[in-house]
Amino acid sequence: xxxxxxxxxxxxxxxxxxxxxxxxxxxxxxxxxxxxxxxxxxxxxxxxxxxxxxxxxxxxxxxxxxxxxxxxxxxxxxxxxxxxxxxxxxxxxxxxxxxxxxxxxxxxxxxxxxxxxxxxxxxxxxxxxxxxxxxxxxxxxxxxxxxxxxxxxxxxxxxxxxxxxxxxxxxxxxxxxxxxxxxxxxxxxxxxxxxxxxxxxxxxxxxxxxxxxxxxxxxxxxx
Amino acid sequence: xxxxxxxxxxxxxxxxxxxxxxxxxxxxxxxxxxxxxxxxxxxxxxxxxxxxxxxxxxxxxxxxxxxxxxxxxxxxxxxxxxxxxxxxxxxxxxxxxxxxxxxxxxxxxxxxxxxxxxxxxxxxxxxxxxxxxxxxxxxxxxxxxxxxxxxxxxxxxxxxxxxxxxxxxxxxxxxxxxxxxxxxxxxxxxxxxxxxxxxxxxxxxxxxxxxxxxxxxxxxxxxxxxxxxxxxxxxxxxxxxxxxxxxxxxxxxxxxxxxxxxxxxxxxxxxxxxxxxxxxxxxxxxxxxxxxxxxxxxxxxxxxxxxxxxxxxxxxxxxxxxxxxxxxxxxxxxxxxxxxxxxxxxxxxxxxxxxxxxxxxxxxxxxxxxxxxxxxxxxxxxxxxxxxxxxxxxxxxxxxxxxxxx
Numbered sequence: 001x002x003x004x005x006x007x008x009x010x011x012x013x014x015x016x017x018x019x020x021x022x023x024x025x026x027x028x029x030x031x032x033x034x035x036x037x038x039x040x041x042x043x044x045x046x047x048x049x050x051x052x053x054x055x056x057x058x059x060x061x062x063x064x065x066x067x068x069x070x071x072x073x074x075x076x077x078x079x080x081x082x083x084x085x086x087x088x089x090x091x092x093x094x095x096x097x098x099x100x101x102x103x104x105x106x107x108x109x110x111x112x113x114x115x116x117x118x119x120x121x122x123x124x125x126x127x128x129x130x131x132x133x134x135x136x137x138x139x140x141x142x143x144x145x146x147x148x149x150x151x152x153x154x155x156x157x158x159x160x161x162x163x164x165x166x167x168x169x170x171x172x173x174x175x176x177x178x179x180x181x182x183x184x185x186x187x188x189x190x191x192x193x194x195x196x197x198x199x200x201x202x203x204x205x206x207x208x209x210x211x212x213x214x215x216x217x218x219x220x221x222x223x
Numbered sequence: 224x225x226x227x228x229x230x231x232x233x234x235x236x237x238x239x240x241x242x243x244x245x246x247x248x249x250x251x252x253x254x255x256x257x258x259x260x261x262x263x264x265x266x267x268x269x270x271x272x273x274x275x276x277x278x279x280x281x282x283x284x285x286x287x288x289x290x291x292x293x294x295x296x297x298x299x300x301x302x303x304x305x306x307x308x309x310x311x312x313x314x315x316x317x318x319x320x321x322x323x324x325x326x327x328x329x330x331x332x333x334x335x336x337x338x339x340x341x342x343x344x345x346x347x348x349x350x351x352x353x354x355x356x357x358x359x360x361x362x363x364x365x366x367x368x369x370x371x372x373x374x375x376x377x378x379x380x381x382x383x384x385x386x387x388x389x390x391x392x393x394x395x396x397x398x399x400x401x402x403x404x405x406x407x408x409x410x411x412x413x414x415x416x417x418x419x420x421x422x423x424x425x426x427x428x429x430x431x432x433x434x435x436x437x438x439x440x441x442x443x444x445x446x447x448x449x450x451x452x453x454x455x456x457x458x459x460x461x462x463x464x465x466x467x468x469x470x471x472x473x474x475x476x477x478x479x480x481x482x483x484x485x486x487x488x489x490x491x492x493x494x495x496x497x498x499x500x501x502x503x504x505x506x507x508x509x510x511x512x513x514x515x516x517x518x519x520x521x522x523x524x525x526x527x528x529x530x531x532x533x534x535x536x537x538x539x540x541x542x543x544x545x546x547x548x549x550x551x552x553x554x555x556x557x558x559x560x561x562x563x564x565x566x567x568x569x570x571x572x573x574x575x576x577x578x579x580x581x582x583x584x585x586x587x588x589x590x591x592x593x594x595x596x597x598x599x600x601x602x603x604x605x606x607x608x609x610x611x612x613x614x615x616x617x618x619x620x621x622x623x624x625x626x627x628x629x
Contacts, residue, residue: 109532
């Protein structure tokens with residue numbers, strides 16, 4: 001089943017009188033369960049495309065459909081709900097809440113759930129276990145390594161049983177070995193859980209793990 | 224409850240996230256709270272002292288008159304005075320809260336001494352009874368009437384007009400109810416001042432019996448009441464109305480409306496203004512601290528929103544944090560204020576004479592539980608109000624832009 005259908009999407013940033021065309025006429029279909037990489041140099045539009053897929057931006061032109069639903073006229077509240085229920089994010093700089101422990105960073109995003117406390121707890125523990133970080137559950141981000149932080153971030157993205165995880169340069173802040181380990185983890189979770197992963201990178205070794213690679217250049221898909 | 228508990232935990236931890244900034248914010252709130260708390264205690268002390276002065280200088284806690292007498296002109300005022308005062312006094316003594324009763328009559332007389340004659344307006348009073356309660360009159364010479372059967376207390380201006388001092392003899396000339404001229408020789412026991420030049424230039428006091436003989440009456444014009452405390456007045460007034468329906472009970476602040484009530488209203492307005500300034504300082508301190516904090520956490524707000532947290536959830540977290548800062552800062556301020564009033568300010572603050580009072584006095588800092596509650600709630604509310612705008616701004620930054628701050 002198609003998760004995303006993107007047709008003729010263009011997006012432009014304005015900085016005073018300057019206009020920067022970030023995306024031009026992008027067409028893309030993403031199937032459920034894909035492990036899709038978006039490659040391209042800096043400024044090629046990778047982050048903009050991920051932001052549009054993550055409902056953080058609305059494109060200036062073109063249409064985006066998520067699970068068959070047009071996102072064009074959604075209100076902010078509906079976008080928030082869609083993100084909460086379907087989409088997880090992983091960032092280059094992890095973006096964990098520094099005053100919360102690894103466990104609490106993951107638990108926080110189940111705040112709106114109606115599940116009983118025991119069930120929530122079990123889900124958090126299972127997710128931390130799945131990313132191999134349960135031993136550090138009680139530690140705060142400043143006492144974790146970069147790889148451990150990114151594992152917590154992955155757990156945070158997955159704990160809500162999201163269908164798609166969008167990762168913007170998830171290995172860019174990690175050393176090569178850790179980056180490969182994180183990518184292996186993402187790949188494993190993709191295969192075991194069927195979660196769709198869409199990630200941007202310009203690291204060829206990371207790209208090698210991808211099932212499909214989308215090349216962007218100057219806001220256009222080149223391959 | 225669980226989400227709220229986690230939000231609260233997050234907020235409390237964030238309070239101490241940037242310790243230096245939190246300390247600055249807490250310091251601002253604590254200083255404001257301390258200032259406000261001590262100021263309210265000072266205000267209460269001042270008001271209580273001023274009230275005690277007013278009550279014990281002249282009025283008592285209130286006075287009783289015949290219904291319809293006060294505030295109107297009468298051709299024969301004495302006809303509207305209280306009959307059989309002895310019986311009335313007996314019944315009043317049985318009422319709740321009564322400590323002492325002071326029957327009084329007004330007597331207008333010409334005072335003559337050493338060739339000088341000055342018109343005065345006096346009161347006939349129970350010298351012994353009043354000496355025990357009205358201890359706030361300021362004597363420049365001598366003292367009260369006590370048991371002197373023919374004593375005279377004079378306002379300072381009146382004494383100066385007559386050129387008399389303690390132990391000098393003064394002749395009182397007046398007309399009784401039949402318009403016959405009557406006289407009495409009295410001797411100066413004391414010269415007082417109240418702070419009101421106009422009052423002091425015509426006021427005198429003589430024993431009640433002398434005044435009644437001059438006016439040829441056995442009635443009294445009013446009965447001043449000393450109660451066990453100011454709070455006893457409403458119960459007393461209610462009981463007096465029931466026991467003696469022909470009498471009107473008037474509290475001291477209505478009797479002394481010109482000086483006391485207006486002075487209190489004036490001071491209250493001044494205090495409210497100062498209180499507003501203190502709260503504004505707290506508000507600006509919080510606004511600044513929270514603005515910095517929120518700006519610092521823009522990336523985090525972006526992350527939360529990207530992962531599906533609503534603006535409301537994020538705002539609630541920040542409001543809780545500000546509220547916690549306000550409560551904590553307020554509590555520290557209260558503690559500091561209490562320490563200040565129990566330590567360096569234990570003996571109060573020396574003050575110049577208040578309006579209508581010519582004597583300087585010390586104002587004790589009288590801290591109250593309700594003030595403490597009010598201060599801490601005001602601190603929390605001001606802190607929450609101070610964070611509304613920065614939080615609103617932060618939660619309305621486009622998410623992608625907010626994420627760039629991470």
